[in-house]
Amino acid sequence: MLTFSIAHWQGWTHGFQDPSRWQHWAEHPYCPLGEQSAPRLDFLPPMQRRRLSPLARGVFACAWPLADGYPDMPFVFASRHGETSRNFGLLESLAADEPLSPTAFGLSVHNAIAAQWSIIRRDTAESVAIAVEDDGLEHAFIEAAMLFDQGHDNVLVVLAEEQPPRPYAPWVDDVPFSYAAAFRLRPGTDWALAPSPAPPGDAAPQIWPNPLNLLRHLALRTPSWRHANRTRQWTWTRNA
Secondary structure (H helix, E strand, O other): OEEEEEEEEEEEEOOEOOHHHHHHHHHOOOOOOOOOOOOOOOOOOHHHHOOOOHHHHHHHHHHHHHHOOOOOOOEEEEEOOOOHHHHHHHHHHHHOOOOOOHHHHHOOOOOHHHHHHHHHHOOOOOEEEEEOOOOHHHHHHHHHHHHHOOOOOOEEEEEEEOOOOHHHOOOOOOOOOOEEEEEEEEEEEEEEEEEEEOOOOOOOOOOOOHHHHHHHHHHHOOOEEEEEOOOEEEEEEEOO
């Protein structure tokens, strides 16, 4: 069993970011309508902003307030699909027999956002980028716990997905809208996370991706819940 404390959390999606909007969404969840736009990130210089993809901007929008004012801390980035728009653009260039942009290629890899975070913040602490399944939230928190064992008092965990280009729709059905969720974790016992084998039978499908479910439970102060997939079940328990 894993124990930890969530010192602070922040979510971002198109149209809202502040806690009151997330509280309303937790009580009345819905899929935001309209064109998905990336956050402006006015706290960054223009030359730094322009190199950030919409997915990276979502990460910075929710993670920056959690890290601001704190010394360097490890950064754990987790995503199932990563930079789908950048990668699709590269595939379109290949299909058109056009040369690939070295910059676009370098920023399309899965750990690019973690690297940009370290460079822009001049943060020399460890960073981890993991490609995940539908229980990537739990594995990202496990990564944070292992960093606690190395003596760190704060670990920043961020999960993010962007709504993929339309041609991916038949295969990517777990991103109802672009989002990012950031959590500053500390050693503690306020929360417990316990894995177990998946129960017999098919796991009940989730309406919302697991990071968004966690934001809901945090806003609603749910005492405990379970998340199961085909092979594993996770029990979350609030102890404080």
